[in-house]
Amino acid sequence: MSVKEAILQVHDLSVERRGRLAVEGVSFSLPAESDTALVGPNGAGKSTLVAALLGLLPHASGRVELLGQPIAANGCLPRSVRAQIAYVPQNLVIQGLIPLSVAEFVGFGFDLPGPSLPWRSGKQRTAAVLRALDRTQTCDLRKRLLTELSGDQLKRVLLAFCLVRPRRLLVLDEAQAGLDVHSNEQFQQQLLDLRREEGWTVLQVSHDLEMVRRSSDQVLCLNRSLRCSGTPQATLSEERLGELYGLNMVPQPHG
Template identity: 50%
Template sequence: MTSPILKIEGLTVYQGNYLAVRDVSFELIAGTNTAIVGPNGAGKSTLVKAVLDLIPHRTGSIEIFGFPINKLGSLRHLIGYMPQNFIFDRSFPISVKELVGLGWVAKVQNRYSLFSRLKMQSQEKSLAVAEALRRTDVYQLRNQAIGTLSGGQLKRVLLAYCLVIPRKLLILDEAFAGVDMQGAADFYALLHELKQEEGWTVLQVSHDIDMVSRQCDRVLCLNQTVVCTGQPEIALSPQNLLATYGPGFSRYQHHH
């Protein structure tokens, strides 16, 4: 049996004195696209940040690629992350290709001189950045300042950042926030295509119930703790949505 890409057992996370996530357990199987859904304040982003080791957890365990998160070492490069809000100074003079280039990790080549290694790495980086930009349909924006991009363009550039080196796990925290319906649909289509090509395992936080039901393999309904998990047709049943969101859950559904 294949080991899970991500395994969480009994995870509890506090934000200050507030209990944000309680006794959460689940696994991600390689090659799947799993969505975390739930109301505002349910602990979705907190859970993702704990998985990324950005905030500490009180109890429980997190393993990625079979290793505890504090022992991943260079395997961290196999994880791509797109935050809900990419906050930056829009006047900062950095181009699209320079931003994507920050995601590239040089390979050690001991057989060559330092000059030869640096030259080869520079060429390899340029090729990798150009290919990532082409595959996310933003190559034409490569010399444009990132502060001039639209929300949808910026999301594609951030996806190119994740694509510039091989990844196994892609984590998206409300990646479509600030993107219109058509832009989100186009992004989902691109994400699905790249997932198939790259063999990514995807974990995403989303409020879009309709899109999740069409695009994801599995769904985890969260309201501090796991309410239910399973295939979309099971996890997103009216009864489970009611248990997760309460009587007003229908307002969270987006119709396209």
């Protein structure tokens, strides 16, 4: 892969959670249009690291630059930067008391403020929503309530939310959780296609090491600190995984 600008740069980052260091001294960068996997055992600090990178948690020390803008230690992100990031969580909690349709939810993604996409007319908003739903094969779901969707339908709707306006960074925290093998393969193929078409930079937390081997350009191995990083071939050897997970705790391939 040719050298490209870094969308995200992390320098000696430490994050506290519940009074202890959950992430300590982590440094890495994400080249533009790359796919980076974040792997490690449960409790390694993966979700904590992601939350700090997104400005959802303050960091105790270190420096983070996202799209060339520094993230303040208190987690404050400039509005212009936040509008260019999309986040797909492991579990999206849908409040059943709020009857939100798929089209309404995706439309909220269009409404996010940012200088790169000023406010537009209702017709332009509707067209953008329908285009995003069409590209994720979810047009037939547009009037359905979010609470009525299956797991794989909801994941595709979340991708439509990411597509409804231009983004540069897509962050996924165990996005394949709850999907069967077939649905996971479909989701990953769609994500790969969209990444190439949109020029997204992707950071995804995953326990599916076979998927990581197939699709990732870079792997970050985290167990509170960054134990190693590099290509899947260099980082996912039996020796490296044994050191990261423990000899009897290495995740088994899906199948």
